Amino acid sequence: MRTRTLIGLAALALCAGAQAQKSTADGIAEYRKMLEDGNPADLFEAKGEALWSQKRGPKNASLEKCDLGQGPGVVKGAFVTLPRYFADTQQVQDLESRLVTCMATLQGFDAAEIAKTPFGSGEMANVTALATWIAASSRGLRFNLPQSNAAERQSYEVGKRAFYFRGGTHDFSCASCHGEEGKRIRLQDLPNLTKNPGDGIGFAAWPAYRVSNGQMWSMQLRLNDCFRQQRFPYPGFGSEVTIALATYMGVNAKGAESIAPAIKR
Amino acid sequence: MNKFRILNAAAAAAAMLAGCASAPAPAELDNQASKAIKSSFRDQGIAKVDRLAQDLGQAACSSDKAPDDAVADKIMAEALYTVKWPANGQYIGDWRTGERLAQDGRGMTWTDSSTDPKSNGGNCYNCHQIDKKEISYGTIGPSLWNYGKNRGITDVASPATAPIVQYTWVKLWNSKAYSACSNMPRFGHKGLLDEQQLRDIMALLLDPKSPVNQ
Numbered sequence: 001m002r003t004r005t006l007i008g009l010a011a012l013a014l015c016a017g018a019q020a021q022k023s024t025a026d027g028i029a030e031y032r033k034m035l036e037d038g039n040p041a042d043l044f045e046a047k048g049e050a051l052w053s054q055k056r057g058p059k060n061a062s063l064e065k066c067d068l069g070q071g072p073g074v075v076k077g078a079f080v081t082l083p084r085y086f087a088d089t090q091q092v093q094d095l096e097s098r099l100v101t102c103m104a105t106l107q108g109f110d111a112a113e114i115a116k117t118p119f120g121s122g123e124m125a126n127v128t129a130l131a132t133w134i135a136a137s138s139r140g141l142r143f144n145l146p147q148s149n150a151a152e153r154q155s156y157e158v159g160k161r162a163f164y165f166r167g168g169t170h171d172f173s174c175a176s177c178h179g180e181e182g183k184r185i186r187l188q189d190l191p192n193l194t195k196n197p198g199d200g201i202g203f204a205a206w207p208a209y210r211v212s213n214g215q216m217w218s219m220q221l222r223l224n225d226c227f228r229q230q231r232f233p234y235p236g237f238g239s240e241v242t243i244a245l246a247t248y249m250g251v252n253a254k255g256a257e258s259i260a261p262a263i264k265r
Numbered sequence: 266m267n268k269f270r271i272l273n274a275a276a277a278a279a280a281m282l283a284g285c286a287s288a289p290a291p292a293e294l295d296n297q298a299s300k301a302i303k304s305s306f307r308d309q310g311i312a313k314v315d316r317l318a319q320d321l322g323q324a325a326c327s328s329d330k331a332p333d334d335a336v337a338d339k340i341m342a343e344a345l346y347t348v349k350w351p352a353n354g355q356y357i358g359d360w361r362t363g364e365r366l367a368q369d370g371r372g373m374t375w376t377d378s379s380t381d382p383k384s385n386g387g388n389c390y391n392c393h394q395i396d397k398k399e400i401s402y403g404t405i406g407p408s409l410w411n412y413g414k415n416r417g418i419t420d421v422a423s424p425a426t427a428p429i430v431q432y433t434w435v436k437l438w439n440s441k442a443y444s445a446c447s448n449m450p451r452f453g454h455k456g457l458l459d460e461q462q463l464r465d466i467m468a469l470l471l472d473p474k475s476p477v478n479q
Binding site for chain 2: 160180
């Protein structure tokens, strides 16, 4: 798998050099195609699947009764309807914050402790693996977030406002990069997230495996790094703004086919 | 009707009422959003939560609608007022250093260690085409290829070029002086780049010897 990744990287470099920017997007698409049967996200997916049924935590229980919005234990189809409102927590939750709730209630883990854990380590790495498998279980399905609950509609409106909120040293908002069609940062195409950006683009691609740093990135980490580059302070894991932004992007992506977990440069 | 059914009916009526309740007013949603933003972030390294305190322009440019003309005019007038002109009328530095700064996208994130402009880059190629030899450029801003040449600059010291030179300085110092909701950071005003760094980027754009103007 590592060899394949390296060959892929070499091919990408060749594409970029030989054909210049005219076909960079094509080059990347070709590269992704080459990696499709060798996406390292597969490893995280397998880990997540195993974690779901494994008895763990202080209560020595599995997550098999976890309700992701489709009823206890139902995994398929859950990803494309999140974030949504959950009556038990009386909150709109995204996939990752919902998983932490299940890990706390079913397995006895400390939710606040998990939320403080850095991405890629300890139980947070397990949350990412679980999210990867749960996302993969909805591959090919189309986003259709519920908006029937007032809290879900409010989450969308708060997310929209957060999306356009300018601040920081550079006056950036999410919309600075993701509010228009056909823009790039350097050679990186930027999806317009104020509408459905298309199948497998933007919200419909994450979690994703990042080849550039060899890490599996969840949507919470994707948003976290956007805010870092926006020169904002640090968003809490599962904080209201991150979930509201996910609601905004997810509702806007209605009808988009999920390809998560995708592979990114 | 037994007690259980009465309770059920009451719950159903309450649910219907909740369903009928009108959606929150935009002002109430604005309030919810600002509470959410306040509660969602914490300090990390040099990136403190005070970065979320918006000035007039940031607040007025935080929606999908542009501010009305009076507000935009006020933002632009205030921005122009902030501009600090370079010492001794020296606008032009070294285009080679300017090119390095234009390439450098670092600075001011929570993983950077210092807010000193000396540790920052200009981020220019992230959004602009500048020297055509660099094919990895962004498209959020306009192309700056031949920026000086297109404006007829053959001698940056000539008085005839002063309006363009000064315009460019203002654009770099505080981009909001010309466009209230410009996407471009305010490099001088926000202390992202110092005067000498701005001179070097000026040279990259305006110096007839700069590769940008060939």
